Amino acid sequence: MKPEPNGDLSQASDEELVRLVCLGKRELFGHLVGRYQRSVYHIVQGILGNPADSEEVLQESFLKALQHIGGFRGEAQFRTWLTRIAINEARMRLRKYRPKLHDSIDEAPEEGMDMRPRELRDWQPNPEEKLAEAELARLLEKAIRALPSIYREVLVLRDLEHLSNEEAAQALGISLPATKARLLRARLMMRDYLTPHFQHRWHHRLLDRFAQLRRHP
């Protein structure tokens, strides 16, 4: 990368870097890749769940962003624009494998399903201490993988990548209420999935019950 007359560009804003890339300093796109490669990988890996596909889609997403960077108008933040490209690329990859699911991916019902959690048993106080870090990561990945894709997408954007509801709605191309409705469903499904792994053992529940009775006889 050539040294810049204005000094260190690692501190430049995304918009400034995009402007310079559009002016022909295409190598500066590397700064944007450095900033967002982890996030884009997270998102495509969350949606696809297959490392080989995720790597290809990661590359395709940044290539497409570079090719179309002149079309970035700054209506959304660069990150949101890039995220939208990555989601579309990942969805296309999913459809390639499962064309019959095409409609259900986009048009799963938002309302009218029984959302009542099946398990209302309490969890141990510190569930993360029950499992080693790697084991917990595997369990969470498996739980995410078990979600239908529209819920997986929103969960990854909100709870792994910490996009706001508004940013997630923009990146997914859906309304804010639909984003929140999907997120609610996604979190409840995750909770249901994790509950058998973290619920109180029967003797803990019994001790809790005694403690309650002692407080409120």
Next chain:
Amino acid sequence: MIRCEDVLREVSNYIDTEVTEDLRHQIEEHLRGCHNCTVLVSTTRKTVSLLSSSRILELPSDVSQRLMQRLAVHWS
């Protein structure tokens, strides 16, 4: 008077502190008398916190290197 179904519908917004002050008070009032909803809120909150603090789906360094190599062709 808020019901369990209302708490269920709002639990995600409540955790994100994206409910009005009035609704927040109503939910908290309900939680004081409802064990099931208290469990629902605490375990859903814990679910979100496990996801937020987890180190899953990390980007392997060789994947990052190959990405840069493939892109560098387009700007060199």
